[in-house]
Amino acid sequence: MARRYDDSDIEVLRAQLDRPVTERTCPLCGHLGLRSYHREKLGRTTPSMINYLWCSACHGYSSSFTAAERRTVDRDPLQDAYGDRVPELMRDPEGLLVILDGYWEDGRLPQAMIRRR
Numbered sequence: 001m002a003r004r005y006d007d008s009d010i011e012v013l014r015a016q017l018d019r020p021v022t023e024r025t026c027p028l029c030g031h032l033g034l035r036s037y038h039r040e041k042l043g044r045t046t047p048s049m050i051n052y053l054w055c056s057a058c059h060g061y062s063s064s065f066t067a068a069e070r071r072t073v074d075r076d077p078l079q080d081a082y083g084d085r086v087p088e089l090m091r092d093p094e095g096l097l098v099i100l101d102g103y104w105e106d107g108r109l110p111q112a113m114i115r116r117r
C-alpha cells in the first residue's frame with residue numbers, strides 16, 4: 001500500500017538530489033530507481049506544480065507543491081485520461097500510483113520539463 005515518506009525519509013531523499021530520479025534509492029525498501037510525475041496547477045495566483053516522487057516496489061511516495069515559474073511539462077497523460085477527475089484520484093494515493101506506474105511502463109512517463117511559452 002502507498003505510504004507517504006516521513007521527515008527522515010525525505011532527509012535521505014534530499015541527499016540524493018544531485019542524481020537523476022531513476023538513480024535514487026527508496027529510503028523505505030532500498031529499491032534503486034524512483035519515478036516522478038508532475039502536474040501543472042493553474043488557477044492560482046502563480047502557476048504551481050504538484051510533484052510526485054515514488055517507489056514502484058513499495059509505493060513509498062512524497063507529494064509536494066513548487067512554484068512552476070516559467071516551467072511546464074511536455075505532456076500530462078493523467079490529465080488527458082481523467083481531466084476534472086484528477087483531484088479525486090489524488091485522494092487515493094495507492095490507486096493513483098498504480099495508474100502512474102502504468103504510464104511509466106508504457107513510456108508516457110517520465111515527462112520532460114519545458115519552458116512555458
Ligand SMILES: [Zn+2]
Binds near residue numbers: 029030056059060
Ligand atoms: Zn520502496
